[in-house]
Amino acid sequence: MPDVSVLRRVLRRVLRRPRIAIPAVILLLELIASFGARWLAPYPPQQADFTAALAGPSAKHPLGTDRLGRDVLSRLMYGGADTFREIAIAVVITLVVAVPLGLVIGLRRGPLDAVLMRTADVVMSIPGIILLLIVLALFAQSMTAAMVVIGLLSVPGMMRVVRSATLTVGRETYVAAARVSGLGTWRVARRHVLPRITGLILVNAALACVGTLLIASGINAIGLGVKPPAPSWGGMMADASQTLNESVWPAIPTGGLIAVTAAALIVLGDGLRDMLAERWSGASAAAPARRRRASGPAVAAAAVPESDDAWLPAEPNPVVRLTGVTVTADTAAGAVDLISDVSLTVGQGRTVGLVGESGCGKSMTGLALLGLLPNGARVSLGTVEIDGVDVGSFDAVKWRALRGGTIAFVSQEPMVALDPLFTIGHLLREAVRTHEKLSRRQATLRARELLTQVQIPDPDRVLKLRPSQISGGMAQRVSIAVALAGRPRILVADEPTTALDVTVQREIVQLLRTIQRDTGMALLMISHDWDVIAEACDTALVMYAGQVVEAGPTDRVMTAPVHPYTRRLLAANPRLAAVGEPIPTIPGTVPPPGQWPVGCHFADRCPDRVDRCTQAPIALTRPGDDVVARCVLAGEELEVSS
Amino acid sequence: MWRTSGMRIVQAVPLLLFVSALTFFLQLFVPGDAARSIGGLNASPQAVAALRHRLHLDQPVWERYWAWLKDAVHGDLGQSISSNESVSGALNTRLGVTLSLVIATTLLALVVGVVLGMAGARGGRATRVTADIASIAGMTVPAFWVGLLGIWIFNTRWGLLPANGYVFFGTSPGGWLRSLLLPVAALAFALVTVIAKQTREQLADVLSRDFVRNLRANGVSERSILFKHALRHVSVTVLTVAGNNLIGLLGAAVVVEELFGLPGLGSAAVTAASSGDIPVIQGVAVYFTLIVVGLNLLLDLAVGRLNPQAVAA
Numbered sequence: 001m002p003d004v005s006v007l008r009r010v011l012r013r014v015l016r017r018p019r020i021a022i023p024a025v026i027l028l029l030e031l032i033a034s035f036g037a038r039w040l041a042p043y044p045p046q047q048a049d050f051t052a053a054l055a056g057p058s059a060k061h062p063l064g065t066d067r068l069g070r071d072v073l074s075r076l077m078y079g080g081a082d083t084f085r086e087i088a089i090a091v092v093i094t095l096v097v098a099v100p101l102g103l104v105i106g107l108r109r110g111p112l113d114a115v116l117m118r119t120a121d122v123v124m125s126i127p128g129i130i131l132l133l134i135v136l137a138l139f140a141q142s143m144t145a146a147m148v149v150i151g152l153l154s155v156p157g158m159m160r161v162v163r164s165a166t167l168t169v170g171r172e173t174y175v176a177a178a179r180v181s182g183l184g185t186w187r188v189a190r191r192h193v194l195p196r197i198t199g200l201i202l203v204n205a206a207l208a209c210v211g212t213l214l215i216a217s218g219i220n221a222i223g224l225g226v227k228p229p230a231p232s233w234g235g236m237m238a239d240a241s242q243t244l245n246e247s248v249w250p251a252i253p254t255g256g257l258i259a260v261t262a263a264a265l266i267v268l269g270d271g272l273r274d275m276l277a278e279r280w281s282g283a284s285a286a287a288p289a290r291r292r293r294a295s296g297p298a299v300a301a302a303a304v305p306e307s308d309d310a311w312l313p314a315e316p317n318p319v320v321r322l323t324g325v326t327v328t329a330d331t332a333a334g335a336v337d338l339i340s341d342v343s344l345t346v347g348q349g350r351t352v353g354l355v356g357e358s359g360c361g362k363s364m365t366g367l368a369l370l371g372l373l374p375n376g377a378r379v380s381l382g383t384v385e386i387d388g389v390d391v392g393s394f395d396a397v398k399w400r401a402l403r404g405g406t407i408a409f410v411s412q413e414p415m416v417a418l419d420p421l422f423t424i425g426h427l428l429r430e431a432v433r434t435h436e437k438l439s440r441r442q443a444t445l446r447a448r449e450l451l452t453q454v455q456i457p458d459p460d461r462v463l464k465l466r467p468s469q470i471s472g473g474m475a476q477r478v479s480i481a482v483a484l485a486g487r488p489r490i491l492v493a494d495e496p497t498t499a500l501d502v503t504v505q506r507e508i509v510q511l512l513r514t515i516q517r518d519t520g521m522a523l524l525m526i527s528h529d530w531d532v533i534a535e536a537c538d539t540a541l542v543m544y545a546g547q548v549v550e551a552g553p554t555d556r557v558m559t560a561p562v563h564p565y566t567r568r569l570l571a572a573n574p575r576l577a578a579v580g581e582p583i584p585t586i587p588g589t590v591p592p593p594g595q596w597p598v599g600c601h602f603a604d605r606c607p608d609r610v611d612r613c614t615q616a617p618i619a620l621t622r623p624g625d626d627v628v629a630r631c632v633l634a635g636e637e638l639e640v641s642s
Numbered sequence: 643m644w645r646t647s648g649m650r651i652v653q654a655v656p657l658l659l660f661v662s663a664l665t666f667f668l669q670l671f672v673p674g675d676a677a678r679s680i681g682g683l684n685a686s687p688q689a690v691a692a693l694r695h696r697l698h699l700d701q702p703v704w705e706r707y708w709a710w711l712k713d714a715v716h717g718d719l720g721q722s723i724s725s726n727e728s729v730s731g732a733l734n735t736r737l738g739v740t741l742s743l744v745i746a747t748t749l750l751a752l753v754v755g756v757v758l759g760m761a762g763a764r765g766g767r768a769t770r771v772t773a774d775i776a777s778i779a780g781m782t783v784p785a786f787w788v789g790l791l792g793i794w795i796f797n798t799r800w801g802l803l804p805a806n807g808y809v810f811f812g813t814s815p816g817g818w819l820r821s822l823l824l825p826v827a828a829l830a831f832a833l834v835t836v837i838a839k840q841t842r843e844q845l846a847d848v849l850s851r852d853f854v855r856n857l858r859a860n861g862v863s864e865r866s867i868l869f870k871h872a873l874r875h876v877s878v879t880v881l882t883v884a885g886n887n888l889i890g891l892l893g894a895a896v897v898v899e900e901l902f903g904l905p906g907l908g909s910a911a912v913t914a915a916s917s918g919d920i921p922v923i924q925g926v927a928v929y930f931t932l933i934v935v936g937l938n939l940l941l942d943l944a945v946g947r948l949n950p951q952a953v954a955a
Binding site: 137139207210215218223224244245262400421422434485492 | 657661672778791851859871901916924926934
């Protein structure tokens with residue numbers, strides 16, 4: 001006998017969840033009313049009272065009466081027992097057959113899996129209703145026979161669900177370990193897999209119950225199965241349909257009860273799954289985990305804006321200028337800075353590189369420039385100027401006019417950068433016509449011209465292809481062509497070569513240089529690859545944990561780095577490493593936004609750290625003509641106030 | 643594309659064999675006298691004997707199946723027991739009704755579902771709650787009941803639409819449309835909620851993909867992103883969903899035909915099921931299987947046009 005206190009605890013836990021308690025109580029009441037109808041129903045199901053036919057609800061008949069004056073509530077109660085029995089037959093059959101099969105083929109795979117999955121495909125393409133009708137005809141309208149068929153027809157769907165969940169769980173280490181240790185399939189399934197997928201099975205069992213309920217009541221509604229005058233929920237709907245001209249009332253509680261029962265089943269299934277999922281993750285026992293507050297107030301770092309950009313490497317004819325830009329995101333833990341106090345300028349025809357490990361805010365800087373920050377993130381301090389115009393107050397329309405035409409974008413993964421459902425010709429024409437009023441034919445010519453510009457041989461053939469039909473390198477060329485369609489004055493290229501082969505990388509960089517030479521376009525190159533920076537960029541900015549830590553002409557930065565991070569990052573370049581020596585790495589990881597230290601962001605990983613590094617925010621200093629760095633040591637001799 | 647279509651057609655043959663065999667071999671499971679079971683408890687001994695004779699129940703089931711199969715290959719699905727008509731002849735006139743119902747429902751549900759789903763994707767919390775409730779309602783409210791309430795509102799109360807019967811397109815296109823409106827609406831209700839939900843989820847997924855950011859970054863308008871790019875991705879998904887729902891839709895169509903007195907395949911099967919007219923049900927089984935295969939083929943072709951990769955893969 002189960003311990004009473006355990007029962008009470010379970011009950012209390014269930015009742016605390018309205019999404020379980022409410023549907024459970026509804027279903028429990030229905031079950032009691034149905035199976036206790038003989039004792040609880042106010043009238044026998046067949047007792048007709050012709051003087052009170054089609055009456056609305058009253059004290060005597062709480063749910064009114066039907067066309068023969070029979071009490072609707074009583075008939076619903078009597079009909080309920082059959083309904084629930086039918087659901088139970090079908091769903092128990094489905095579960096008993098499908099769950100073990102799904103578990104076994106999910107764990108063992110092999111030929112049995114192949115055979116059963118093929119069979120499932122065939123069974124699932126049978127129009128099930130016709131089998132039901134023939135079974136009803138053959139088996140003297142037996143609802144039990146019909147329910148067996150419904151149960152069997154639902155096996156393939158349930159088996160697939162169990163199988164795929166089992167596959168997922170089976171891949172987890174402890175299950176694999178249990179199997180390697182020689183535990184039989186069946187015991188692994190019962191002990192390790194079944195408990196994990198119980199929630200999923202419950203949800204699908206609830207859906208199967210709903211399906212059965214709807215089919216069974218449908219069968220009864222079309223006059224098959226249960227024969228009148230025996231009460232059935234479906235039959236009562238059919239009854240009500242015959243007297244609609246006189247009263248709609250009897251139709252309301254019958255159909256309504258089916259819908260309420262079905263909804264209760266679905267909500268209960270979902271609720272139980274969620275409860276089991278929580279128990280599995282162990283979250284319900286512990287106090288609700290409150291997310292840790294961001295370390296250090298986000299404002300502190302921004303308290304020393306360096307909006308004066310006099311220190312920036314000189315860039316003639318600036319096309320874009322970021323001045324002291326801080327991007328802040330609203331998270332559950334409060335406002336968190338994603339990049340802090342970033343300033344940079346790119347002049348016409350020039351190339352500026354942003355370099356650093358991933359997670360340092362390089363891409364975020366690029367997106368801020370394009371006005372495409374992710375939802376919840378915004379420029380909270382500083383200004384973004386494009387072509388001399390402050391874009392801080394731009395709305396969607398103004399941004400769209402700017403994007404593509406003045407500032408364009410090429411992203412990292414060329415294979416996902418193009419809509420796979422359209423031909424390259426279509427995508428290019430669309431880009432061209434976004435910026436110029438051209439006929440379809442003119443647009444095609446321009447598209448062809450763009451493909452030639454990005455040095456694609458045989459452009460006519462490529463125009464007809466889809467993104468999935470071309471190589472990564474070619475897809476990146478097409479992406480560049482799309483970006484060039486509006487003749488932009490500056491291109492933001494976010495790791496344009498990272499996903500490509502080494503030889504293709506070089507070609508793409510060369511291509512961008514050629515285009516710049518021909519068009520005078522400016523380029524902001526975001527990369528973690530020093531070779532790309534060296535080859536493409538006039539100026540290099542090194543970013544670390546949301547800040548610019550060093551800037552200067554690329555040659556100087558690479559040959560005479562000042563900031564310890566720059567030195568470490570250069571040393572970690574695999575292509576500069578001596579043969580036979582291990583490639584040096586930087587120990588530790590980049591602190592994520594919200595966990596930046598108050599002082600130097602790199603201090604934790606810096607071998608040259610001194611006490612001053614961790615006490616206050618570090619300012620950018622200018623120890624030499626072409627040297628800008630955010631390091632207390634670099635500023636020793638020549639501190640320039642910022 | 644043609645390869646997949648070919649596969650569909652080739653796979654239809656074993657499916658037809660399997661379904662028709664089921665309709666015969668299920669008889670093996672009937673306990674006791676099959677003729678008595680089919681005729682019902684109230685049938686007279688003479689009626690039972692006649693039934694046994696008409697259905698050839700005295701022959702072994704595989705012989706009967708073989709004979710049926712040989713005729714079926716030539717398009718002869720046997721005779722109805724109750725009317726003596728040829729089954730294929732009787733069903734051919736009913737095919738149009740069921741096809742009209744099922745195709746109109748699918749098209750309506752696709753259009754309305756996608757529109758609602760796209761509208762819902764842009765809404766706030768209130769829209770989301772409404773959409774969630776609607777999608778539960780779609781799963782739980784019986785089609786028969788939706789039809790019932792539809793009849794009450796549009797026929798009994800407002801007298802706008804017929805509650806019963808079918809007008810052939812050739813007789814009066816307007817009448818045809820009016821006779822289909824309520825049944826189609828009753829059938830489409832559940833499918834609309836499914837498609838709206840899929841649209842909402844697919845839209846959220848597509849709009850978060852890289853290529854959408856790139857389109858935005860290069861100046862393509864939001865309208866073009868939504869109605870050209872995203873809509874195409876959504877279409878591929880919802881056409882597949884509509885295909886997966888065809889079998890369920892046919893099941894509901896049987897009930898709805900009966901409610902609205904439409905002379906379709908479903909109501910023929912229902913009548914046959916209550917009178918033990920096995921050859922007619924077997925005929926409807928063949929027709930239903932062909933409808934499922936045929937409509938899935940059309941949906942495949944549509945998906946293939948929108949997304950050639952899906953077919954190439």
